[in-house]
Amino acid sequence: MSIIRVHNVWMEYGDQIVLESISLVIASGAFVSIVGPSGCGKSTFLRMILGQERPTRGIITLDGVALPHEPGPERGVVFQRYSVFPHLNVLQNVLVAFEFADSPLTAKLFGSRKRAAVEKAQALIEAVGLGEHAQKFPSALSGGQQQRLAIAQALAKQPKVLLLDEPFGALDPGTRAQMHALIKPLWRERGMTVIMVTHDLKEAFGLGTRLLAFDKPRTDPQAPERYGARIIYDLDLSRDGPVPVLGFSKPIESRATAYETTRSTSHA
Amino acid sequence: MSIIRVHNVWMEYGDQIVLESISLVIASGAFVSIVGPSGCGKSTFLRMILGQERPTRGIITLDGVALPHEPGPERGVVFQRYSVFPHLNVLQNVLVAFEFADSPLTAKLFGSRKRAAVEKAQALIEAVGLGEHAQKFPSALSGGQQQRLAIAQALAKQPKVLLLDEPFGALDPGTRAQMHALIKPLWRERGMTVIMVTHDLKEAFGLGTRLLAFDKPRTDPQAPERYGARIIYDLDLSRDGPVPVLGFSKPIESRATAYETTRSTSHA
Amino acid sequence: QAYAEPKKEFSIAWTIYVGWMPWPYAADTGIVKKWADKYGIIINVKQINDYVESINQYTTGGFDGVTATNMDGLTIPAAGGVDTTILIIGDFSNGNDGIVSKAAKTIADLRGQSINLVELSVSHYLLARALDGAGLSEKDVTIVNTSDADMVAAFKSPDTSTVVTWNPLLAEVKAEPGSAALFDSTQIPGEIIDTLMVNTEVLKDNPDFGKALAGIWYETMSVLTDPGEKGKAARTAMGELSGTDLAGFDVQLAATKLFVTPQEAVAFTESEDLVKTMDLVRTFSFDHGLLGEGAADKDAIGIAFPGGRVLGSAENVKLRFDASYMKIAAEGSL
Amino acid sequence: MRRAINIVPGSGTRILLVLLPFLLIAGLYVVVSAERRAANPGDKLLPPITEMAESVRRLATEPDRRSGNLTLWSDTAASLQRLFIGLGTAAAIGLVLGLTLGLLPIASAGLSPLIAVLSMIPPMAILPILFIAFGLGELSKVVLVVIGIAPFLVRDLAMAVAAIPREQIIKAQTLGASTWQLLLRVALPQAMPRLIEALRLSLGPAFLFLISAEAIAAESGLGYRIFLVRRYLAMDVILPYVAWITLLAYIFDWLLARVARRSFPWAYVQEAR
Amino acid sequence: MRRAINIVPGSGTRILLVLLPFLLIAGLYVVVSAERRAANPGDKLLPPITEMAESVRRLATEPDRRSGNLTLWSDTAASLQRLFIGLGTAAAIGLVLGLTLGLLPIASAGLSPLIAVLSMIPPMAILPILFIAFGLGELSKVVLVVIGIAPFLVRDLAMAVAAIPREQIIKAQTLGASTWQLLLRVALPQAMPRLIEALRLSLGPAFLFLISAEAIAAESGLGYRIFLVRRYLAMDVILPYVAWITLLAYIFDWLLARVARRSFPWAYVQEAR
Ligand SMILES: Nc1ncnc2c1ncn2[C@@H]1O[C@H](COP(=O)(O)OP(=O)(O)OP(=O)(O)O)[C@@H](O)[C@H]1O
């Protein structure tokens, strides 16, 4: 079980309100896609769930317990870049997750405990299709392979929640398609809750069971910082045909007006 | 006029043959898209036309004259990244092209000559849609805006040939579509010859009047460096419906076999 | 060698030391200019902080004259092939150099001790003489080369037990609680001599330079030794110049045998004792490799004395004690 | 219990934390100084702060009898003049050679190994030659500062210029730039912020070389004064002088940082994702 | 006519270009030295190369009269021992403090300003205090080297550690790493290549401080010999010693570069586009 509840959460940086009054329940095992214009606070939202930042108001709970205000092994993460350790090879990058847990002092394993951990790590590496690259350093991997590795790493701790911040944003379309084919079965098998931020609407619709769109519903041109973003769409994609929404296929910049007309349909 | 003729050109780095026996005529005003697997020598080909590198064998002529072995103002270029000067604002980035030409010693213009150059630069900046950002530094621009600026810069010298090396590779799909809408009319108005390397087949087909595919027609697994890439497809896209080619829609990695079967149809 | 054009402008270097403080005082108060004008020349008096550097600069031709001790004159310029004339003998150390220890009470106690001093300097010579007198040799002690500027601080360090040094450092070291003076230059009077030396060739071509220097020196001497307010003011100024005050300067002066009049200096220069001293000095220098690798024995470099006496090679005289300018001063015919 | 790494002090705590080590050191000094005085009333090594304050007052406000100058200020003026001329010259050499070496492969091939070797020579060891070559006047002091820091500046700037993306150099050429124009309009402005950073790093060594030079031949200057009074172990002068030098270096460092951020704002923006 | 910037020398020309300035300097030396000898046959400032070779032979092969050691080798051994202990200690301090400051905001807030100030203090000026605290033996020489370069190492490493992408730190925490584990397995290994680079940059200053320390109080060592024979301007010893120090520094630099590339290959790969 891993139900995330977000209760009336606000995030402000100094004067600037980034997110305002976000309330939301994410069911266990959901695959939530988050979209929205650049700078609207998608990553901020993810950082709060990750525990990297603390909301200025409101509370977030995981399975009824308030989230600790720092990252922990129950929530895995994959960023767009810099997500793997450049000084460790593929195997070590995954192995280190087991070593952190089993060897508090040296974070190194030896002998039979090491062999057991290596086996588990190898299995994960095979699962993401990096079996033949286990001895390579990240710098020798392509962007797509690095992101696969980051996913294998994140899965090592069997997190309840997996957070993805534009994980495939830097990949070319072909590789991106491969990654989609990889992540979906992994999510299904493990029954994790996944929250993924993306700029690619096709990806958001293709992978998610639920889609959240963040944006500022209101802006004051004289004081843009006075209004934060909210959830302006919340679509259930698990039904057979989600209602297509006006304006989504236009370029991002010109979307604001489209939002404006449908603002009242806001979050449930 | 700007006809580029490539006569039996080879490029070798030490033992490694990168390109072998490339021969080709590019008509004035053509928009040539170049595709091919990573590392096959597309950028190398562009660098040779740019004059940045000298072919180890063969010769390249522009309008019948051998190309000088260094970059010059008759050939403009836009790279994927690092193509604008970070220490100059948008206006200065374009202005500097005029200053190089008109002020050999200080590369600075003053008074009425400066005003004239500023006017021309402003016009170019407007043309690429950066009118309101003229005073910003590149660091304050988005990736797409930076590439627009790079294009404006390249156009300032009215080059006969414009070389683009994955110019939109780092942009998200929305911005990329905008850039396509920008470059096509510019190319038509100015009657330049454009050569563009891209990884995006949709882009290659959508923009080009001609498509070249580079790849190694043959590889010896024991000595992969002994065979260089050649032009394995050369399609005229200006006809109404170019014949769709087998294998192009598959991911790049699995394409080799498809090439293998059609190798004999090689370049004209 | 061809005679050079007579020069008009000369420079001499000085470093801070009680016996040499008259030079900057003379420069500051116009005595230098007065005498230089008299002979129609210009004399620049320049301070160098680092003593060895000042002699090195002189040796390589940067200066026409320098303040230095008899031993350093022999081992640096003379051994470096620069024919040097000791023009003025200002004083000899009479307590200005000494050995101070926190551990030993007598020189004999020094056996096996490590001793901090400026190696190859007059301190080293003083130590050698002291050890000699006590029947010890340098092999019986460990010598740690220590820069003079840091000697006082070094003596404060717990690992330092014995130092050999000169004033004003000596006074500072002696003031340290628990320290005892074992030996000082009063026990070898006349062996550590503070002089002004000049390039022999320059002097030969420009005797007026020598006369002006002698004139400057003895006029300054008379001011310095004036028993009244004038002398006190001069000594105060010199004290401040060297970083201390009148009292501090007077203490240092008391440990210095000044040749106040040219007559005394001439007598000292012409005495047989000077030859004996220089023989000790050159023996010490040779034993420590200071005469250069080319020197086969201690006679390699000739030292000339008034009256044509030469110690060592007469073909290779590089250091000359010349009393003639002091004599002219004594005769009052400058 | 949060991980230590996640504890970020608030701004109040931060000021306290900054002051704490300084106060501790000051406190330690006062205690040890008092102890030494108790053991030996004539102790000069760690004079009480009052004594140092009195010395500073004297040096800063009472004219020197010989020259009539206020010692502290005339020493500071003399040293700073040398320092600035030295830093300026080194910066000019660094810029000229750094740009040349960074930009022209042929110059780099010829001179880079030489400069690498020169930068390893300890300047203090060849002082006699420097003094012979440049005399004992102001020049030699400036030269020691220059020799001490110029090789670093040259190498650092050459590296910075060589790191300008190849794309920009090509681009400039397609815009018709000559080598000279490229140097002037592309390489030079991009080297400037780096020059300032390198100068900041060089401030410490520059003061070090200046002090060493002044210790050997000078008649005024901060290093000269420290050297002069060192033979009497006048720590009541040395310590305030050291503090003053440290303060000056810190101020210049801060000023340079400000100048760089003011003049080259483009160099201090995070690269846009 | 190609732009100067586009002229890349071939490998033959390159070797020639590298040698040229060295040969020029050597030639200039020979000429000037011969001239000075002609003017004064006893000149010591610029001895002919034969004389220097003879001095080196003597120092390297004939036992010293007093100690019975081969002077050059015993000096080198003494100096290198001090240098390595100093560099090692400074590296250890640099690593420990650099990692702490770079990783823990709370440590950085408290100590960074202190270290910035400490790094500006010219160590030569506070020698008396160092003598009292560390004595005058081997320790004080090592300490001077440490004091001279550790602040730079600390600041450089703290910056390098702070520049580890935030993403990695977060990632490690989501993998369950404690602060200590993060330091050990994420920050430390990534700081190592930087430490070696910083040590390479510190070699010149380290030798400088070592030589200065040996000039102040020592019984053997390269700096000791240089300052001892300076007393009689024996440039035939000083110049070869300086060349030897330069060579040693150059060799260590090269070795460190090799070690870094061997041990941390991942740090020397161009970031994949
Ligand atoms: N530490 C911070 N201090 C101040 N403002 C911040 C901070 N972090 C983020 N912001 C601001 O909060 C807003 C939201 O940033 P966030 O990174 O969450 O946007 P995003 O939706 O992820 O955008 P993108 O799609 O570009 O990644 C931005 O305006 C940003 O400037």
Ligand SMILES: Nc1ncnc2c1ncn2[C@@H]1O[C@H](COP(=O)(O)OP(=O)(O)OP(=O)(O)O)[C@@H](O)[C@H]1O
């Ligand atoms: N300066 C060089 N020295 C040696 N080999 C080189 C050099 N430049 C390129 N190569 C090699 O030439 C081959 C072609 O490189 P090129 O950059 O032209 O490929 P590309 O087709 O542009 O690839 P990509 O799509 O990744 O940009 C590669 O194998 C590369 O390793």
Ligand SMILES: [Mg+2]
């Ligand atoms: Mg984001």
Ligand SMILES: [Mg+2]
């Ligand atoms: Mg390419």
